[in-house]
Amino acid sequence: MKAFKFSTAAQSKTHHLDALMKAGKTPEIKSGRGKAKANSAKEVLVSKRGSVVIPKSMIDERGFAEGNKFTVPKTKSGISLKAIRK
Structure with a gap:
């Protein structure tokens, strides 16, 4: 983890999953935290x-x-x- 400058296992897992999705090896996961609706500010x-x-x-x-x-x-x-x- 230190070689990739990850401080937690969760960061490592997230980057690994993102790479798999970008490579098309796993379906994209949509989470509730992604892009918010249009800025209402x-x-x-x-x-x-x-x-x-x-x-x-x-x-x-x-x-x-x-x-x-x-x-x-x-x-x-x-x-x-x-x-x-x-």
């Missing part, structure tokens, strides 16, 4: 006061209502908005 705006303005269409899509509270944890890619469930 939309732009938001930070106001002069520092408020984040989320488009009404996104609010309606997700069923948010006036008075809902959220946590905003840091993530590897930035921040995430998580509703606080009562």
Whole structure:
């Protein structure tokens, strides 16, 4: 594994399976984690006061209502908005 710079057996197995699929020696496996559906991300705006303005269409899509509270944890890619469930 060190020669191929794999740190886990799972990495080795994944690369082996990928090679077999590319060579046509095994049928391709479709997993639930592949490409996500079209990017549904939309732009938001930070106001002069520092408020984040989320488009009404996104609010309606997700069923948010006036008075809902959220946590905003840091993530590897930035921040995430998580509703606080009562």
